[in-house]
Amino acid sequence: MLKDILRTLSLTPILFLMFGKLNAQTLITPANLSQLNIAQDSLSTYSDSTVTVKDDIDRLAYNTMFVKKLVGALKTPHSFQFEFDSLANNLSFLKSPNQTFRIITWSLPFSDGSYKFYGTIQLATKDGSLKLIPLNDDTKNITDDNLITSQKNWFGARYYEIIPVTYPGKNPYYILLGWKGNDNKTSKKVIEVLSFDKDQAVFGKSVFEIKKKAANRNRIVFEYAKMNSMTLTFDKQVNMIVFDHLAPYENNMEGNAAYYVSDSSFDGYSISYPRLYFKENVELRNDASSLDELYSTPRKATTLFQKGKH
Missing domain, CATH: 1.20.1050 (Glutathione S-transferase Yfyf (Class Pi); Chain A, domain 2)
Known part of the structure; x- marks a missing residue:
């Protein structure tokens, strides 16, 4: 019984x-x-x-x-x-x-x-x-990738991850990780923010900390050499968006995105309402994994720690 x-x-x-x-x-x-x-x-x-x-x-x-x-x-x-x-x-x-x-x-x-x-x-x-x-998709007419836009002038991308950001008594917003492609020389990825104002979609929000005492950014766009692969992913265990640090592979090509590749170090954004806090030198501690080639994410962030703080 x-x-x-x-x-x-x-x-x-x-x-x-x-x-x-x-x-x-x-x-x-x-x-x-x-x-x-x-x-x-x-x-x-x-x-x-x-x-x-x-x-x-x-x-x-x-x-x-x-x-x-x-x-x-x-x-x-x-x-x-x-x-x-x-x-x-x-x-x-x-x-x-x-x-x-x-x-x-x-x-x-x-x-x-x-x-x-x-x-x-x-x-x-x-x-x-x-x-x-x-x-x-109005990318060709957007001269400033930091603008807050709507569904009518969307900074187009193919999104592959959605992360809700909520706080009691506040309207939620959603972080979108996306692949943007670009041209025959470079590729782009984007960390976008989606929120809603009545029945209208709003893309971009002043939540990304860049440096102390500097103005926050509304979205983050990465541009790098098309031959390169770039990790941009979310780690639930530490509530952090993690991505490759990009740098030119030739010193005299500073500022030329066609020469930017992953330098084997990683940065991240720690998610905490009302903003995302920038963290330098976070490290992946797991083995590489093979994911969709479209997104060029050969490594999966699961266990992270900040260098010098472990």
Whole structure:
């Protein structure tokens, strides 16, 4: 008898989690789920074509059709619950931990080595109807990468990690780590901040400490030699964003990003409301790991310590 009671109690958390997951899935009816699966297959074909075709005009045409089909699929009731797993190679779907929105981003490569970024923010709705905030990549017209922007003049990137920053009584904001590409000489990565003002998306926030007594920055952009790989990741154990320190591999090329590479040292941003505090000389203490080449993150930050403080 006692064994049966203990067995039941041990299964309760598992059953609760399973029920919670199933309850979320049941918001999508079988008919709508079938519709989304069919749409996903079609979307995968168009998405792959935007990458494999060699002509830029054809690439844009396939992408235009892809966007129309994606919006059509998202109009399916409760599509917010559908993961679109088969699109993961070409698109990023990042859902906020509080399940209030997800941000969908992808890039379009061109033959000259440049990129254009596409994206949208899908908001969760009680009735399952579609509510989107389309993102317009306006990078070519942004002369100052420290500007606070909106969805209309987005500093485009393909985001691969989302980190919520919360504080009691304050509106949360979200840190996004993204790959930005650039041209045939350099690549870029970005630490972006997303917040919301009513139904408007706001990108950038004065939270990044650079130096003591210096003005904070609204976003952080890294630019480095295209042949180089760069780590930019979040370590939950120490609540810190960690990244390679970049330096020119030839001393006389200071300021020329095409010559900047990782110098085997690491810096970071410690996350603490209301700002992120810059930390120099943090060290990775784990083995390298192979991650998605698109993001060029061959090392995974798990255990960190500051040099001289251990």
